[in-house]
Amino acid sequence: MGKITEKLLLEKCTPKNTKLEQVKTLNLSKLGLKSSDLPVPLLSRLRCLEQLDLSGNRLQEMPSGLFLPALRSLDLTNNEMEDVTTLATLTTLEDLRTEDNLYVTVSDNYKLMILLPKLRFYNGKDISTAANHIRYDNSENLRKRVLALWETSFSLPDHRTAEKLAIVERDFVNAVRHKVKYGPSSLTDYTKWRVGFNSGDLMVAHHVAISSSLTNTGTHTLIHPPPLSLQPLHVLQCHSKQDSPDDFSTQLWACSFQPKLDYNGDVNGATRIVATCGGESVCLIDCETGLVMKKYKVPGEEFFSLAWSTVLMSLEGNVGMRPCSILAAGGKRGLVKLLHPRANMAYGEFRASRKALSILRFSPRQGNLLFTGSYDKNILMWDIGGVDSKYNFKVIQLLVLETTSTPLHFCLPPGTPDTHLIAACEEGLHSYNIQLNKDPKKRSEEMEITFPVYEKDKDHDYHTIDGLGFLTDDVVASKTHMQGSIYLWSWKDTRAQWPNNNNKKKEKVCAVILAELQWSSTDIPYLSLNTCPSKGYVVCGDERGRLWTYHVTDLNANFRSGKAIPATEILEWPLPVRKGQGPVEGPAINSVAMDPELRYLVALSDKNMAVVWIRTESS
Incomplete structure (x- = not known):
């Protein structure tokens, strides 16, 4: 595939537009695109883009740093996706398709429901109930197991320095990934990934709580512009x-x-x-x-x-x-x-x-x-x-x-x-x-x-x-x-x-x-x-x-x-x-x-x- 240019993007958008900043729908399907073919600075100008079709390409991941703040629908059907966590910046997504990606696993499906908090439709199905279960019930169970491990085997050092905290965090995250088990074996990869997130969050929470108590910052400060x-x-x-x-x-x-x-x-x-x-x-x-x-x-x-x-709202013909x-x-x-x-x-x-x-x-x-x-x-x-x-x-x-x-x-x-x-x-x-x-x-x-x-x-x-x-x-x-x-x-x-x-x-x-x-x-x-x-x-x-x-x-x-x-x-x-x-x-x-x-x-x-x-x- 040749270089993606502003001219090409404007040709592929509907309805036709003269400014990338105003494009809402874009079809880049079946162009043989690899991840390296997606120019982040150019695509990042698509700040109004709501629907993006990248199906039928050769994408293994989404390029680093890509942020599309209005994107709600993404079609990645028939690609070569390997790392779904690269979609984490697309937090406004509500509708995603990843069918016919050989390397996308059940664990990857779980990761997507965590990474994309607004995701409601996945591969054409309404996943609201399942996603809520994973985001809250499943995550809460994991959080409790991570917390139990911390309370029984770890604590913050008495004389806290950045180096000491980093060592404790490294050891804690490593222990969590090996000792916390939850769900069937098909979700092992997801569980290790998820508890890694939880354990990191828990370390930060403990550090902030202790620091706050030491410095006595018990105030509720709101910083705002002058009165209107x-x-x-x-x-x-x-x-x-x-x-x-x-x-x-x-x-x-x-x-x-x-x-x-x-x-x-x-x-x-x-x-x-x-x-x-x-x-x-x-x-x-x-x-x-x-x-x-x-x-x-x-x-x-x-x-x-x-x-x-x-x-x-479904478009005519469910397209x-x-x-x-x-x-x-x-x-x-x-x-x-x-x-x-x-x-x-x-x-x-x-x-x-x-x-x-x-x-x-x-x-x-x-x-x-x-x-x-x-x-x-x-x-x-x-x-x-x-x-x-x-x-x-x-x-x-x-x-x-x-x-x-x-x-x-x-x-x-x-x-x-x-x-x-x-x-x-x-x-x-x-x-x-x-x-x-x-x-x-x-x-x-x-x-x-x-x-x-x-x-x-x-x-x-x-x-x-x-x-x-x-x-x-x-x-x-x-x-x-x-x-x-x-x-x-x-x-x-x-x-x-x-x-x-x-x-x-x-x-x-x-x-x-x-x-x-x-x-x-x-x-x-x-x-x-x-x-x-x-x-x-x-x-x-x-x-x-x-x-x-x-x-x-x-x-x-x-x-x-x-x-x-x-x-x-x-x-x-x-x-x-x-x-x-x-x-x-x-x-x-x-x-x-x-x-x-x-x-x-x-x-x-x-x-x-x-x-x-x-x-x-x-x-």
Whole structure:
């Protein structure tokens, strides 16, 4: 095969394009390519590439340093692949084919499921269940065996130097690979490879833990850019009954920005489309122009929640798959509506409860997994799968999580979204184990997380958790009805208190509070907060239309002997003017949402008004 050039790549892409940076589909099949024929610097310019066909070549491995941040589908059929670990940089892969590669073994298949955390389709089959078992159940068993070997035969040296630690790590990894056994003989290669990973991770974990304790770095420091400035841009009244401009009674409940399909960004920059719901409609709003791009209406419904996700859609004739951005919405009727906004259609629905739905949330790691909470005091986990070219889909119920009250908000810890779910409910905050390889499929809470405010005043019940969100992988922001403040607490430190003694009786664990943020002293419930992790912001609206914004930097420095920390800025209600009747007074802000870069903030009110705020440069 001759040299691969930019001209050749542009000839082989579909649809035709003039810039490598914009190519999404590329066919390099049957060109007789060897690994050395793939020019990494040139291919790395394909930052929007989603589908790559390399079938029918002579590839033994993928070239070192190749990073394709948007790649979702790769066809390596009929090659000479020997080292599948060279695919490790392609972490966004969801669909992979390796048939007719003589040297790809069962152990290699296992390695791929570990290396590619988003892989769902392998050689044309849905492997989600098997992959989850390998990633979590299998890996946990191996981890325990590695840990047992460490605790019985090894320890860190008293006087730690880099050289001494390197020797201990070398000896430990060597011992693990020879002594830890698991699974049939056909998986010996995989087991040695996997425990090598585990043992290395374990050494690092021990070293970090000891170093931290010696240097007393018990602080939770968040490093972020300086505070931002926000200005009101649009006020919309797009959920009105019968499109009446006099409707100031419809409550708006939930909003969420559309995620980017292109993980490395696209030519249009950050996401600016936000979905809002309330009354009998769901709207998609362009935050820049203030235009309602799409509106979905169900007479007689009252929507309470919505959630975005990305699933795979089969192409016509099953020749491949492409990512598809979908929106789920639900409310009073207990039905989940599935929408494909790009096609401007509602492609399906399914009944999640006989009672109203209160909250929907997709898994950030597996876009086909949906959690629904309802007024029947149950949380259900569903696999909604993907869709084919005719929008056929299949829904499977996976788990039932029992609560004692209505769930209001869900959070999946960013570091472990496949193992735990935290539910904010009318009667407390509860943690659940959601690992699919565990039994039973109907579960009660693992533990209840309590807060100091519970003891504040015996005359009031502060157990309604009506705001919840992660600010980092560890730091959680939450608020309780009538608390008058927002807690920042550590998920990891809180969970570390759980005894994990297999006692079926539920455990209560007090949240490890890092800081307390001043907020409005109101008795109005369900005014939820939101977070923007990339900018270090927590935002919560109040009963007067104001937005309390908190730019969280160094929690330890700001704690000030347990006193509540004031807001960075309180944004006043913009006082929109109603034609012929003067300004509209501030309503209660039920919900807020921010795009990942905090270019826009959207606030929804209980008086049928959605306010779009835009970031401006601070002076």
